[in-house]
Amino acid sequence: MSVTVEGLTKKFAPGGRPAVHQATFTAPSGAITTLLGPSGSGKTTVLRMIAGLEAADAGTVRLGALDCTRLPVRERGVGVVFQGYALFKHLSVRRNIAFGLEVRRRPKAEIDRRVEELLALVQLEALGDRLPDQLSGGQQQRVAFARALAIEPRVLLLDEPFGALDSRVRVELRTWLAELHRKTHLTTILVTHDQDEALELSQQVVVMNEGRIEQIGSPDEIYDRPATAFVAAFIGNANVLRGTVKEGQAALGAHALGALGSAPEGSAVQAFVRPDEVKLARADPDAPAMSLGLVEALTRIGGFVKVGLRLPSGERLTVELGKAEFEALSVSQGDRVLVDLGGAKIFVEDYSI
Amino acid sequence: MSATGSDAIREPALVRYSAIAVAIAFLGLSVVVPLASVLVQAFGQGAGRFLAALREPETWAAIRLTLLTAAISVPLNTAFGVAAAWLIARYDFRGKGVLTTLIDLPFSISPVIAGLIFVLLFGRQGLFGPLLEAHDVQIIFAVPGIVLATTFVTLPFVAREVLPLMQSQGSNEEEAALTLGASGWQVFFRVTLPKIRFGLVTGVILCNARAMGEFGAVSVVSGHVRGLTNTMPLQVEILYNEYNLVGAFSVASLLTLLAMVTLVAKKLLERSKAVRR
Structure with missing residues (x-):
């Protein structure tokens, strides 16, 4: 019933x-x-x-x-x-x-x-x-x-x-x-x-x-x-990053993400990215939509590793990597890595006038 | 941790034993000796005199009146106490604070004043005096007055025992019973009553002890009509004033016995509760 x-x-x-x-x-x-x-x-x-x-x-x-x-x-x-x-x-x-x-x-x-x-x-x-x-x-x-x-x-x-x-x-x-x-x-x-x-x-x-x-x-x-x-x-304990709309995209520090269509230039934007959706790579300056993050903390929790990053904007980002993935990346504290926020969900604040 | 506490908080032996000795001496002087003397006085001239004293018609009438009064007051206050506690614990309403305070009032008022209230209400010169006289109803200096005064004085006992229990237990089980299809009365008798039963019985026992032992309020409304409006405590006083020591102490020992039975019953109840936990 x-x-x-x-x-x-x-x-x-x-x-x-x-x-x-x-x-x-x-x-x-x-x-x-x-x-x-x-x-x-x-x-x-x-x-x-x-x-x-x-x-x-x-x-x-x-x-x-x-x-x-x-x-x-x-x-x-x-x-x-x-x-x-x-x-x-x-x-x-x-x-x-x-x-x-x-x-x-x-x-x-x-x-x-x-x-x-x-x-x-x-x-x-x-x-x-x-x-x-x-x-x-x-x-x-x-x-x-x-x-x-x-x-x-x-x-x-x-x-x-x-x-x-x-x-x-x-x-x-x-x-x-x-x-x-x-x-x-x-x-x-x-x-x-x-x-x-x-x-x-x-x-x-x-x-x-x-x-x-x-x-x-x-x-x-x-x-x-x-x-x-x-x-x-709320779902997936996502990281929150703040930015503004610039040329139809969300500008978050050095990252430009998403196609926001007619969103007014300069409106505040929130991007949500889950710890397991962030991709990290060893520094490779040619890749698009990427920027460098500083590895601040590494915590191994059972089968995965929690990576604490600081972005150039000063915002912090928590990333979770599988153990194998982490070993392939082989970074240690103080290294800089390329951060791919491709999976982020973007919401323009007060857009729905 | 054991019931006697850990080693860390234990005092040196000397301190412990002298503290215990002081406590026992004090208890002995203030409780045991007087209690024993009551019994000695009552039975001092033999059990025969004791029984004969209780068989005096006036004394026997006092015992019956006391039992009657308790038999009316205690059920009344039990019903009222549970109802009031239920109301206060379960619902929010205007005047809840006032009701809670009012329930405590009989505890804080001197029993003599409690008796006087009823004289002022129902006595010949009282508020309802003329009305009662016109209908030939006598309350003061009669049994109804004694019952009223006793009920007033013993009103808080049950409510005071049951209310904190109800408040701390919440109403989750009652809600569960409702969802399972129980009616209001079924919820009360199958869930609420079993939850509060220990507090309720303790309240009833204490209420009964006070109902039988009340002196001040009853003394004011009774009028001391021998064989008619004397309860056991009043009878004790009369016999004592008449230098009938065996009689006085016989009734007194009966009352004392009642008090001790009450306490033992309460203790047994608490023990059975502890075992259940």
């Missing part, structure tokens, strides 16, 4: 900046849609409004064809997995999972059968009688999933589901979630600030910033064709 929100707006403090402003998007049926953004971007508030835990000031929420903007939480039939798990600490794992069925007064036999199925689905068959406090974080999170799935929800809403876990468990659970989704095909909305999570898991990404939607698209679109300067900077 698809989820459509239209013009969703929420203000917590009267007169303050809206936490969410005019959010409109559709989460397609059977897909994972990710709301991605830094903390305070309003993504969790959107999720809570879809769940019905927060009332929208304006706008509508539809589940399939059903307008449920005014529907109370308990009648929406949404499964929610909360950031801090929110398991019932006084109930065993089994009773936690059974909760949604017990309050619906389903027959005992049916509840027992369903709980066993779900325990198997989340691979916790042996731990059904434990209390939540006796489980690891990852196990607790899987109980939270089972509990949400028990009510056969129309959609699954996940609020930073892996936020409190250490990085190894996060990656494991990510794979597990992808598998779970292949089995259930539930329409899923995932809130996260972790772009790797968003790019790996979802079919659609909604990037949010300061309560507004910046871009909606597939993970590849978001990564390859950022629609706004914010998305360009």
Whole structure:
């Protein structure tokens, strides 16, 4: 079942900046849609409004064809997995999972059968009688999933589901979630600030910033064709370089990049280039669109090397090279290298008059 | 780290033992000796005299009245305390600060004043006095007044125990229950109540102890009608003033016993909570 929100707006403090402003998007049926953004971007508030835990000031929420903007939480039939798990600490794992069925007064036999199925689905068959406090974080999170799935929800809403876990468990659970989704095909909305999570898991990404939607698209679109300067900077931890428009190109120090068409001469330009998109070469004065950078720092991190460069403009640039690539380049601290910013995304500020 | 602390923060043996000795001596003089003397006075002339003293009709009436008062006040304050704590912890509304302060008021007011308030309201010369008299309803110098005064004095206990618990626990679990389809009452009985149960029971125990032991406020509204409006603490005073020492200390020891049962119950509760963690 698809989820459509239209013009969703929420203000917590009267007169303050809206936490969410005019959010409109559709989460397609059977897909994972990710709301991605830094903390305070309003993504969790959107999720809570879809769940019905927060009332929208304006706008509508539809589940399939059903307008449920005014529907109370308990009648929406949404499964929610909360950031801090929110398991019932006084109930065993089994009773936690059974909760949604017990309050619906389903027959005992049916509840027992369903709980066993779900325990198997989340691979916790042996731990059904434990209390939540006796489980690891990852196990607790899987109980939270089972509990949400028990009510056969129309959609699954996940609020930073892996936020409190250490990085190894996060990656494991990510794979597990992808598998779970292949089995259930539930329409899923995932809130996260972790772009790797968003790019790996979802079919659609909604990037949010300061309560507004910046871009909606597939993970590849978001990564390859950022629609706004914010998305360009946020995705892939891009370097930011500033310059001006000169003869229809972005002039960044000695670099001239892009074809900006009718952009007014002299407007401010921002260029975003990801650490892995910069190409370095040993000094070769004939190559176009290149200039020299001073190698300030070299940090080896496992299989790649982080190169800290200072450009002639004084701006700093972080570049990541594969180990083999770095060895082929063979530079050391204090050397000058040719910098190719060919992959940079360029945004002219205030161009959209 | 053990419960007694690390070596680094431990004092020299001499300091430790003399500090412990001082504490025990002080506790012995101020608590153990008086408590023991109550029991000695009560049982000094044999258990038979003790039981006979409790079987005095007026004393027996005082015991019943005390139980009745507690049986009304404690449930009232439990319901009110939980409701008020729920309201304050979960919602933002105008006057929230005022309500929170008002809940504490009975703690800060002298019990005698608390009693006087009700005399001024419902006494013959009071605000509602003529109205009550016209309908032949007696509140002051009667059981309703005693219940009212006791309820007033013990009002904060449950709310004060439950409120910080609710505030620190937040409402994530309640939200989860709602998304799973629980109704408001189901959320309360299946999620909120179990979450606050230890604080709630502690609050009820303390509330009950105070309800049974309250002297000042009840003394003002009771009128000391023997066999009718005397609670146990008032009965103790009357018997004592009449030099009926065995009687006075018998009732007193009963009250003391109640206090000790209360404390032991509270302690057991805390221990079972610690085990669960």
